Amino acid sequence: MKLAVIGTGWIVKSFIDGLKFAPDFELFAVYSRSRERGETFAKENGISTVYTSLDELAASPAECVYIASPNALHYTQSKKMLESGKHVICEKPITVTPDEFSELCEIADKNKLIYIEAIMYMHSPVRAALREALGDIGKVWTAHFDFSQYSSKYPAYLRGELPNIFNPAMATGSLMDLGIYCVYPAIDLFGEPETVSAVSAFLESGADAATAVSMLSKNTAITMTSCKTGQDHAGSQIIGERGSIKIGSISKLT
Amino acid sequence: MKLAVIGTGWIVKSFIDGLKFAPDFELFAVYSRSRERGETFAKENGISTVYTSLDELAASPAECVYIASPNALHYTQSKKMLESGKHVICEKPITVTPDEFSELCEIADKNKLIYIEAIMYMHSPVRAALREALGDIGKVWTAHFDFSQYSSKYPAYLRGELPNIFNPAMATGSLMDLGIYCVYPAIDLFGEPETVSAVSAFLESGADAATAVSMLSKNTAITMTSCKTGQDHAGSQIIGERGSIKIGSISKLT
Numbered sequence: 001m002k003l004a005v006i007g008t009g010w011i012v013k014s015f016i017d018g019l020k021f022a023p024d025f026e027l028f029a030v031y032s033r034s035r036e037r038g039e040t041f042a043k044e045n046g047i048s049t050v051y052t053s054l055d056e057l058a059a060s061p062a063e064c065v066y067i068a069s070p071n072a073l074h075y076t077q078s079k080k081m082l083e084s085g086k087h088v089i090c091e092k093p094i095t096v097t098p099d100e101f102s103e104l105c106e107i108a109d110k111n112k113l114i115y116i117e118a119i120m121y122m123h124s125p126v127r128a129a130l131r132e133a134l135g136d137i138g139k140v141w142t143a144h145f146d147f148s149q150y151s152s153k154y155p156a157y158l159r160g161e162l163p164n165i166f167n168p169a170m171a172t173g174s175l176m177d178l179g180i181y182c183v184y185p186a187i188d189l190f191g192e193p194e195t196v197s198a199v200s201a202f203l204e205s206g207a208d209a210a211t212a213v214s215m216l217s218k219n220t221a222i223t224m225t226s227c228k229t230g231q232d233h234a235g236s237q238i239i240g241e242r243g244s245i246k247i248g249s250i251s252k253l254t
Numbered sequence: 255m256k257l258a259v260i261g262t263g264w265i266v267k268s269f270i271d272g273l274k275f276a277p278d279f280e281l282f283a284v285y286s287r288s289r290e291r292g293e294t295f296a297k298e299n300g301i302s303t304v305y306t307s308l309d310e311l312a313a314s315p316a317e318c319v320y321i322a323s324p325n326a327l328h329y330t331q332s333k334k335m336l337e338s339g340k341h342v343i344c345e346k347p348i349t350v351t352p353d354e355f356s357e358l359c360e361i362a363d364k365n366k367l368i369y370i371e372a373i374m375y376m377h378s379p380v381r382a383a384l385r386e387a388l389g390d391i392g393k394v395w396t397a398h399f400d401f402s403q404y405s406s407k408y409p410a411y412l413r414g415e416l417p418n419i420f421n422p423a424m425a426t427g428s429l430m431d432l433g434i435y436c437v438y439p440a441i442d443l444f445g446e447p448e449t450v451s452a453v454s455a456f457l458e459s460g461a462d463a464a465t466a467v468s469m470l471s472k473n474t475a476i477t478m479t480s481c482k483t484g485q486d487h488a489g490s491q492i493i494g495e496r497g498s499i500k501i502g503s504i505s506k507l508t
Contacts, residue, residue, distance in 0.1 A: 139483075140484075141464035141481050141484050142402060142455065142464035142465075142466060142479045142480075142484065143479075144477065144479050144488070146398065148396060154495075195453055197453075197468050198468060199451075199468055199470035199475050201395050201396065201473045210475040210493075211475055212396060212469070212475035212476055212477045213468055213477070214452065214466040214477060215466070216453035216454075216466070219456065220464075221454060221455040221465055221466035223398065223466045223467070223468060223478070225396045225397075225475065225477050225493075227395050227475075227493055229393075230394075230396065230493035230494055230495055231493065231498055232491065232493060233498050233500055234488050234489055234491040234498075234500050236488075237400075237486065237487065237488040239479075239481055239484035240484055241404075241484055243485075244484060244485055244486065244487050244488075246487055
């Protein structure tokens with residue numbers, strides 16, 4: 001199956017590494033807004049074709065597209081690719097709003113296409129191990145999930161620059177970027193919440209530096225914190241009647 | 255100053271141990287609803303007088319009273335003692351509702367009496383150390399406070415008994431009993447919250463087994479969890495721009 005990638009960041013390189021284990025895919029094209037970045041990336045990764053126009057990519061022979069652009073672009077790019085009959089695997093968060101997601105699911109269904117989020121947790125074998133461990137600790141009454149990681153871009157922000165990751169116009173910030181890694185296991189393990197509340201501490205740019213959530217799912221009282229301007233050292237914890245589970249890294253489940 | 259204690263639990267013994275460092279106090283009486291428990295306790299602790307009637311205690315020569323009864327009794331007992339002209343030091347939570355607390359503060363003011371809560375955190379020298387550490391880690395964007403401790407009474411509850419601590423008529427449960435230890439440092443360090451949300455996971459008895467809180471104080475996104483039916487192993491954490499503070503036991507600040 002002919003595959004194109006949108007984006008040239010480190011995560012795309014990582015995705016390409018993973019492709020070695022998926023011989024049915026033939027990576028032939030990369031899209032970048034910058035011709036120069038695209039050419040460099042293509043050369044480094046043995047990719048034959050560079051697109052700098054989404055229309056060209058949409059008209060290309062790509063059968064599926066991996067999207068790893070800034071969050072704010074996920075919706076329009078996914079829509080264009082799905083409407084062109086291409087399967088889409090999109091980085092998290094798959095869209096910025098639920099309505100956007102519903103709309104794109106409908107287009108995918110109508111066109112009989114696979115449209116899926118590249119959220120590691122849901123596809124990790126460690127997820128099964130976590131579920132098994134959960135079975136050993138009895139009724140879980142409370143859990144706290146944290147993903148707080150000091151961003152390598154924060155010093156630049158403090159110097160007065162505006163990296164994408166701290167630019168709300170890019171639909172980024174701690175919840176979109178890190179907090180989502182807490183949301184997945186919480187809902188996967190404990191079900192959809194009956195009530196949810198959240199508060200954010202905002203940078204002057206308008207992006208959330210940190211977000212705190214409290215929610216109740218099937219009589220389990222859950223909190224989550226995420227932060228891009230400080231570093232976690234305590235990890236996440238699930239507290240059951242017969243034992244507790246500590247998770248050092250919620251994104252990697254280690 | 256002549257002192258009486260209300261209650262015969264382990265915390266009263268602990269309070270009496272502390273009195274050795276306060277030579278101005280003369281412990282002369284204990285109040286217990288049970289004559290037998292009162293007599294035993296008095297003998298064990300070298301106390302001369304046992305009261306089983308609050309009216310007798312109110313009419314006694316006690317100048318101050320330490321109250322360590324079940325939470326639901328704090329208000330009425332404190333009121334009676336304050337109205338009888340006695341200083342009151344009352345175990346946490348000092349009352350069950352804010353209105354009760356305001357009313358008793360007024361009575362204390364009017365009668366020129368000291369009325370204070372026996373909340374360890376506010377009077378611990380470690381509090382100053384924590385504040386100092388906080389000064390070293392820069393702007394704090396997020397913090398999580400947890401006090402989850404498996405109650406020694408929970409097996410009895412599971413056997414069908416109803417210990418005070420799981421009886422909502424006693425105004426107990428995880429938030430009243432443990433969560434309060436998270437509330438104090440959160441507000442002390444970060445100020446009164448602008449918004450607060452909380453959810454509880456309830457036992458069939460109606461007491462909360464666990465409570466989860468999210469709140470925003472001065473642009474710091476804070477969560478808290480407390481649980482009486484499971485055991486914490488991860489502790490609490492304050493995440494600043496220049497470092498994080500991990501706290502193993504939030505009640506003892508160690």
